[in-house]
Amino acid sequence: NVEPEPRSLSLGGHVGFDGLPDQLVSKSVTQGFSFNILCVGETGIGKSTLMNTLFNTTFETEEASHHEDCVRLRPQTYDLQESNVHLKLTIVDAVGFGDQINKDDSYRPIVDYIDAQFENYLQEELKIRRSLFDYHDTRIHVCLYFISPTGHSLKSLDLVTMKKLDSKVNIIPIIAKADTISKSELHKFKIKIMGELVSNGVQIYQFPTDDEAVAEINAVMNAHLPFAVVGSTEEVKVGNKLVRARQYPWGVVQVENENHCDFVKLREMLIRVNMEDLREQTHSRHYELYRRCKLEEMGFQDSDGDSQPFSLQETYEAKRKEFLSELQRKEEEMRQMFVNKVKETELELKEKERELHEKFEHLKRIHQEEKRRVEEKRRELEEETNAFNCRKAAMEALQSQALHATSQQPLRKDKDKKN
Amino acid sequence: MSTGLRYKSKLATPEDKQDIDKQYVGFATLPNQVHRKSVKKGFDFTLMVAERINQTVEILKHTVDIEEKGVKLKLTIVDTPGFGDAVNNSECWKPITDYVDQQFEQYFRDESGLNRKNIQDNRVHCCLYFISPFGHGLRPVDVGFMKALHEKVNIVPLIAKADCLVPSEIRKLKERIREEIDKFGIHVYQFPECDSDEDEDFKQQDRELKESAPFAVIGSNTVVEAKGQRVRGRLYPWGIVEVENQAHCDFVKLRNMLIRTHMHDLKDVTCDVHYENYRAHCIQQMTSKLTQDSRMESPIPILPLPTPDVETEKLIRMKDEELRRMQEMLQKMKQQMQDQ
Secondary structure (H helix, E strand, O other), rough: OOOOOOOOOOOOOOOHHHHHHHHHHHHHHHHOEEEEEEEEHHHHOHHHHHHHHHHOOOOOOOOOOOOOOEEEEEEEEEEEEEEEOOEEEEEEEEEOOOOOOOOOOOOOHHHHHHHHHHHHHHHHHOOOOOHHHHOOOOOOEEEEEEEOOOOOOOOOHHHHHHHHHOOOHHHHEEEEEEOOHHHHHHHHHHHHHHHHHHHHHOOOOOOOOHHHHHHHHHHHHHHOOOOEEEOOOOEEEEEOOOEEEEEEEEEEEEEHHHOOOOOOOOHHHHHHHOOHHHHHHHHHHHHHHHHHHHHHHHHOOOOHHHHHHHHHHHHHHHHHHHHHHHHHHHHHHHHHHHHHHHHHHHHHHHHOOOOOOOHHHHHHHHHHHHHHHHHHHHHHHHHHHHHHHHHHHHHHHHHHHHHHHHHHHHHOOOOOOHO | OHHHHHHHHHOOOOOOOOOOOOOOOOOOHHHHHHHEEEEHOEEEEEEEEEEOOOOOOOOOEEEEEEEEEEOEEEEEEEEOOOOOOOOOOOOOOOOHHHHHHHHHHHHHHHOOOOOOOOOOOOOOOEEEEEEEOOOOOOOHHHHHHHHHHOOOOOOEEOOOOHOOOHHHHHHHHHHHHHHHHHOOOOOOOOOOOOOOOOOHHHHHHHHHHHHHOOEOOOOOOEEEEEEEEEEEEEEEEEEEOOOOOOHHHHHHHHHHHHHHHOOOHHHHHHHHHHHHHHHHHHHHHHHHHHHOOOOOOOOOOOOOOOHHHHHHHHHHHHHHHHHHHHHHHHHHHHHHHHHH
């Protein structure tokens, strides 16, 4: 049944719901904001310096080497505060981009990283007990693509990479190290770049022009893309002020001088005017697209209203069953392993026990042998002693007899003489 | 009451002097950006009114678009049928709980769909429950109703037709109702604690607000002349009851709470607490239906490993002991042999 169109009523007096935006703002300030920037560009092109310049601080990063064998994404999170606003800023660096000899797959780690953040959010959203309001959002809100200031055109790596990224993230292209290009060259360069982007169908982020409050400034800025920036954290005295600049023998390039480069424009657009829009677009456009594709992949169509939650839940349930059975299998495996190990150890112990017992028996036998031998020897000794004693006694007896006999002999001789 | 201004003053205003300030990066404008976008997008709010005696026989929705100082609000009022007035009132609140559940279900489906661009949020953000002043507190049907709904929607209990009670009677009744709400374990909407960095004025107001719950209200659609001013009120022979006079009733407190300070919090509690509970419950029910598996609570089954572990441990220890003893004996015998 079609609901009647809501009618507009005029209010008789002040009610007070005009404070609603303030209530919302108050809540979001209490929660804090998170913002995630992805920097893609060749090594040494000035990504870290630009981040330092933009946020007026020094993020601790070591210089990257040119010899990485593949592109890897390095996220670093910082907690910043300005007046009463807390910002959890994550800067993701595509380290090693453009350094490999074969750059065919350079874009892949970047795309994978962006998808992984979407996936994490999707997982949280699908949980049974979820807490989205205090979830640390790691989805990439903007990709700053650093273009080399060759002055001629985009490299094919740039086109390929941006084409792969434009449906997943808001891309803002920037010309890095713009102090190497003169004004007229820059103008031609910008036109060439935008032309190439359009003819290759690359969708870069357009600053929104649907909100009257900022439509005008955004429209003007859109015409200045890509922004030619210069980054510097060093201060040089110009006039009687210290400004951030690069000092050359031929002059000083001032970062915040709009005649020298577009840094101020970039800061204005990225941070002061459209930060919230970048976050919103990431959530309502890029993330939704990812989610739709992922869910369709998992095999569920947006057919009629009735089947939806069940299909989603069916798929979810199927996955859950899979997970549970996997878990059970692993549990069985582990139990089996444990039982086996116990058996093994038992066997070992038995083996050792047997060995020890054997040794014990062996030693006992040896001991008994020894004892027997010793016993025998003793007996022999005893026998010998006895024998010896006997012979000694016999000898003594003989000796005494002999002595007795010789003492009788001399008497007979005397008798013979008398006759 | 200048609550609107109070919130505004907390926002950073960078436009004036900070551009000169070198340290300024500019993300302090984020709240302003959020503000701007929310004004552009507009707000919506659904209010449900529940009272016992009522002409309506079915649930009626009235939606209006109103605007104030550039802020657009799509307000939906859900009028419920009178309940509790039949002879047998068991489960008389069922049509209302069904309605609330239906809105949750609709939102759950939309949220789970593939195309989520234009989801309509029809969930009930607040339920004003009118308690009759002609009694000594909560009646069983009041308790039944509130307990059926307190986990599904923010309940703000109100004392209706408060112009039949004198101040001391109102005080007693409020105390009674508060006690009974505690006693029966009814979870009415709790005002959130205000930040510790708020000024004393605000904290005082907040305290007064919490102490006057449940609000005693009087409603009037007629404008009468009182003290030379045209005010909304009720004309009696003995005087004029002014709706917006804080000494006469709590209408102003209710309006401030409901609209000026806590409207967004009511929406947040509905989304983050009541809806999430419904969703979790719903998913668990669905999955239990699909698998007939009673192991719902812990997705990871508890492993029955502990006992074999303990026994085998003991065994291993025993064997170790034996081993040690035998080794000792061996040593002793070796020693003996050497001595001999």
